[in-house]
Amino acid sequence: MKPEGFPAIFRLRKRREFLRVQNGGQKHHTRHFLVFVAPPAGQVQPASHTSDEELAAMVRLGITVTRKVGPAVVRNRIKRLVREAFRRKRSLFASACDMVWVAKQSASTVRYAEVVAAMDAMSRRISPRPTGPGTLPGSSAC
Template identity: 30%
Template sequence: MKKDYRIKDNKEFQTVFQKGISTANRQFVIYVLERDQTHFRIGLSVSKKIGNAVTRNRIKRLIRQFFLEHKDYVDLNKDYIIIARKPTSAMDYHEVTSSLRHVLKVAKVLKPKSKH
């Protein structure tokens, strides 16, 4: 993920939390905030309650990989904050992908893939 696609600053996180719309399922909470920009940005939050550093970093990698592979289907002019919940520590990539796809569809920010 390029630096332009990340939210790192605490002030930006707080803005998305306060002004954004949240959607959740059992594995993830996603905050979405409409922005005037040419590409989406994501911020990740994985609590220490979920596991050790190795586990938390693996979850972050899986989420980043999902957004890398689905960048053409995600609304571009939005900021996303993804908060991982406890069940994600035991999930593999396919489970993370289907869970993120589900919560993004519920939030109405994931465009359907075209069938070729």
């Protein structure tokens, strides 16, 4: 697999997967997106060429953009920007989880740099925190 590819195993594709993350996940707000993060479901069927390291840190992405945000051209542009930012920044996510990015109405004017900044911020929020005197070992958002 290409290191920056975006194969189907990194996508949430079924309605029940989106609903599981949105109903049972943690909610994070960014300027243009509402991001739901949940631990991965145990039913992901990996491709035969996927290594164990890739499965251990597999982050899957789902994107929702409603018609309230704008016409189809705008909605598709937002989805392309989020997919591209995720594709390039996927390696920053240290723990496996499922994410659903829901576009707010302000996302209709979002630029790629803003999406990348939001992706960076989200990777810092949900990655495991270092263990120390005041933290629990293994605690993370996923």
